[in-house]
Structures are given as structure tokens and as C-alpha cells.
Amino acid sequence: MNADTLASQIIEAVGGKDNVRQVFHCVTRLRFYLNDLSRADEAKLKSIKGVLGVVNTTEQLQIIIGNEVDTVCNAVQAQLGPIDAQSKLNANVAKNKQEMKKFRIGGIFETVSAIILPIIPALAGTGILKGIVTIMTSYLGFAADDVLVQVLTMAGDAVFYFLPFFLAWTSAKRFQTDTAMALILAGILLYPTMTNGQAAGSDPMYLFGVLPIPFAKYTASSIPIILSVWALKYVYAAIDKIVPKMLRLVFTPLITVVIMAPIALVVTGPIANYLAQAIATLFQWLFTVSPLVAGAVIGATRSLLVFTGMHLSLGAVCLNNVTVLGYDFILPVNTMGTMAIVGCCLGVWICAKKSENKEIGMSTFVSSFLGITEPGIYGVLMVFRGALVADIIAGGIAGAFVAAAGCHAYSYVNSCILSLPVFVDDKFVFMCIGIIMATVLGCALTVFFGIDEGNGARFFSNKHTDAEPELAAESTAGTATSAASAATSAANTIEVVASPLTGTVTPLSETDDAVFASGTLGQGVVVTPTEGVVRAPFDGTVTAVYPSKHAIGVTSSNGLECLIHVGIDTVNLNGEHFTMPVAQGQQVHTGDELLTFDIDAITKAGYSIASPVIVSNTSAYLDVFPVVASGTVHAGDELIKTIK
Secondary structure, eight states, rough: HHHHHHHHHHHTOOOOOOOGGEEESSSSSEEEEEGGGGGGGHHHHSSSSSOEEOSSSSSEEEEEEOOOOOHHOOOOOOOHOOOOOOHHOOOOHHHHHHHHHHIIISSSHHHHHHHHHGGHHHHHHHHHHHHHHHHHHHHOOOOOOHHHHHHHHHHHHHHTTTHHHHHHHHHHHHHHHOHHHHHHHHHHHSSSHHHHHHHHHHHOEETTEEEEEEEOTTTTHHHHHHHHHHHHHHHHHHHHHHSGGGGGGHHHHHHHHHHHHIIIIIHHHHHHHHHHHOOOHHHHHHHHOOOHHHHHHHHTHHHHHHHHHHHHHHHHHHHHHHHHHBSSHHHHHHHHHHHHHHHHHHHHHHOOOOHHHHHHHHHHHHHHHHTTOHHIIIIIIIOOOOHHHHHHHHHHHHHHHHHHHTTBBSSSOOOGGGGGGGGSSSSSHHHHHHHHHHHHHHHHHHHOOOOOOOTTTOOOTOOOOOTTTTOSOOOOOOOHHHHHHHHOOSSSEEEEEEEEEEEEEEEESSSHHHHHTTTTEEEEEEESSSSEEEEEESSSEEEOTTTTTSSSEEEEETTTTEEEEEEEGGGGGGGTEEEOOTTTTOOOOOTTTEEOHHHHHHHHOOOOOOEEEEEEEEGGGGGEEEEEEEEEETSSEEEEEOOO
8 A cells, every 4th residue: 555545544543633742663663642542543543454453552552564664654754744832732631740750750761762862873973983083192193283183073072062952852852842942951051151150160150149050061961951851841831831822933932941041050950960960979989889790780781771772771871971070981891791792693603503593693793793782682692592691691790890990981982892992091901801801701601501493492491480490491482584584574474373262361561470571481462261271373383382281382384483371380280270182293273272271270279370372482573462452352363463
């Protein structure tokens, strides 16, 4: 279908242009923030040709499109045009309170990450340039007043010096407020009166003789402008609501800037500046008290932070350290984490027997070496248990080493080998040793632990945990090459998992089992059954049966792997109350009986019968999402869809 036609149908089904506050996309999904979610017609959306599914489990409406999502998103944005500020701010009071609650409690990491992410490339590129200038003046004989050095210095410093302007732009987008007004706030904080006063160490000015305006350092700062733009969101909305429509063009910005200038200079700017100094002092204290522990923890968890997206929030702390202290001590440790991933990917390439695993090992080695670690994390660390363990050990040891040695970064950069220039000082040799240590350890430990290529087993796939002794082989996975090919496929292949159970569906994240809830074993849903029968979710082969009979794995002819786990911790029943009429390797058809169980007996024994149904080789697919996210489902109904 034509993208413009599809876009217009989607806009109509979500409640029209005036109901859209924001729209963007990820790999396969259009993501809408709407003024009123109740106006979106999910049934109509699902019936549109070109829409593969709809997910509405939070305040964000997600519409699954597939590989053409970027084209469709561009068409939607073009048809929406500039989204009127008033329509974005007309959400009801309850909605605003919910958003504020989310920001303060649950959405802090997400918010900071969303603000920092758009400017990371500019920061990384100019950060390396600053390092090159340092090498030129320190080791290559260039004078500080050389014209070339001055030009490169201006180019390298521009983003950092005027960082509040960049963050004003991204903060305005995140907080859904006026961008021009946000930029004005950045201009106020960086006005020559403020920068000159700070440089001269002047005493504070006093507004009305009582309100102090300290000459704080706002150049290269991040927290003051973010907090100021957050305050602007509510001030601008209130003023825009009061001013008559015919006067808004002039008087809304006029009144807003008159109110926000004192707020930024007297309240949010200074408070955030003191907060920034406190954060920098806290981390400095932690590294002073025990650099070994601090470096080990950050280095060991680097890949896990990237996996969760929290590394961008830590990036804000690094930026703050450079601003407040003139250097940062976290970035050297982060680089150890990156180089550990590099070594693990190389280790996979060395010890892999299958050509597809060698290919993924080498491709992720190259990308990680250049600072793009996500392919290595998802394609290697989350596929091979030994590689992840090696990464944690190598990153922790090398991180502790460079932290104890006192290595520093003097600009914000992407944590990779290309960023070496920013670490140049009298401890640079320790930085180089740390890089070698992380890479060699990551590689050697990966080779030592080995990789299981028999089933392409993912982390936890063979591991026994305290909560679930036989969680071992419950998750078999597709190869990393499947994930790579899925990302480049021009056409979508859709496969459906029919519900193996009759019962009530709830999100996987709400299950009491932390391993399932985290999605580590794969994406899916939880079905609390009302009938004690598990049926085949598709035509395929029984590929996993267990002596305890509490779970069963089935693989389709196309390689989709589905695990049905009846109850939580029911492995402890040792097969009591379960009957399994099928055997390993048996061919089954959709709806065939795979397993029966006694719901009442299991419940009386004290176990939950909430049953996770997951796609255990989720990493082999572009997207895995529930067709039914909540409510009642019958065996044989469409439950989960996968996109390749």
C-alpha cells in the first residue's frame, strides 16, 4: 500500500491530527503519544492493510509496521505538519499529573537518555578532535597560538561550550514545550554578563535587592538547562492558556520570558548547578574511597547498562564531571567495558566452528572496535553465555585497574579505541595497558569458557538457577546470523504463535518470576489457564521435554522456538499433577495435545499456575509482540506475532 494512504488511515484511526502530541518510530513500530488514548480505534487500526499489530500497554500507542516503518513515519509526520503547541498542551489535569509522576519516579533514566541521545554523535566527534589538538600541542610541537590549532580548538570546543543550547533543543522536544523559548533560556544562562562574572569570580547580583543571582558556570553544563526547560513546560502552558488567542503570538513569549528569566537565574539554574557539583563530588568521593571497587562495578556492568539504555544517563554524569572538575574518571572505565566486548567478539570468531557464528563474531568485533557495541551485546553476549561471563570479568578487572591508576578523560567521547587522544596525560600508559588487558582477557576468557553452538544457546539457556533448577535448557535460541539477516531483509516474514492455553492473558513483565519478567529468556505473555491442557501453538517438532513435565518447547518448521512453562516454580513438584503424552523429536500439528495438568492440585500445593508463553529465540526476529496483551484467550487464538 502507498505510504501516504496508509499514513492517512492511521492518523484517522488514532483520533485525528488534533489528538496527536508526538509520533516517532523504532525498528518496526510507530510510537504515538496521544492527548486522549480513548479516541484511538484499535480495532480499526488492526484492520488497516499494512498494520501488523497494535500494542497499547502504556500511555504510548505502538503500531507495528515492519521494515517500512521509517517511510510510513515520514508520511505521517508530513501529513500532521507542525503539531500545534496548544493541542499538545491541552491534555487534562490528570494526564499532566501522571506525566509529572512518571518523570519524577519511573522515567528519569528514560528522560535523560532521550535528551542526551540526539547530541551524542556531535559530542563524540568533537571530543576526539579536542584530543587530537592535545596531541598536536603536547607531542607534535604545535604552538597554542598556531592558526590551525586555534581553528581546530574552536571546532572542538563549540559543542561543549554551547552545550546548553543543544540540550535546550532536545529538552524542549522531550518535554513538549516551545523550542525557541528553551533556546532563549540557554542564551540567558550563557549571556556575557554571566560568563564574565563567573570568570572574574564576582559576588552574586541581587534581584530586587533580595534574590541572589550567583555567577555559576553554565558553559558546558547540562543539568541547569534541563531543569529550566522542564520548568518552562509548565510556565509556558499556563501563560498560553490565560492569554487571549489573538494576543498569544507576542504576549505569550513576552510574559513567559519575564517569568522564566528570574526562575532560571535564581532558582533552577543555581539549584541544578549545586546538584551537578554534588553529583560530581559523590562520584569523586566514591573513586577516592575505593577506585578498585568503583572501577570494577562500572567496568563489569558496562554492557548491561548499554543493554538497558542506562548508559546514556551515566553519560550525563560524565558530562557534568568534565564541566565541574575539568576531567572525568568514568569514561576511562567505560572504555574498558567497550574493549572487553571487543575481545569477546574476537574470541567468538576464534573458537566458533560454524561459519555463521564466525561471521557474526568478526562483524561485531569490527563494530565494537569502532565504538558501536550494540551488535556485539545482542549478537554475541546475549547469545553465548561464556562470552557474557568473560565480558563481565574482563571489564571489571580492567576497569578496576584504570580507576586505581587514576586515568582521566578531558572531554566527553564515545568509549572506544578512536577516543584515545582525550585520555592523554601522565597516566596515559596505564590507559593503554588497560585497553590491552580488557581486550586480551575478554578474548582469552571467551575461548576458555567456549561457546555452545549445538543449539545456538543463549545466556541462561543451560544455566540452573536457585529459583528454577531446570531453567537450563528451557530457552533454546536461533543463531546470531538470523538476527543479522532479519535486520537487512527487504520483506517481512510474519509467523503467528497460537495460544497453547485457554485462560487470561497478562503482560510478561508482571509475572512473579524475575527471569521471565525481565525478558531474558525471550518475549511473550503470561496466560493463567482455566483449562489444564497445553496444545501445540503451530505445526512443528517437540524440541524440549523435561522429567518434571512442567514445561515444553516446540520449534516450527521456520525455526520459531516457543516455550510453554506451566506455573511458577512448578519444577519443584517433580512431575506430580502433570502428564505429557508426547516425546522429544515428535512431530505435532496446531492444536495437538502436548501436556495436561491438574490446576486445582497445583494451586493447593501452593504454586501459581500463571504460565509464561515465550518466543525463546526472540533475538532472531526484528520484532516479537503480543496479539493479545490482556484479557481472555482461547487455545488456538492468535496470541503472539513475530516479524522477520
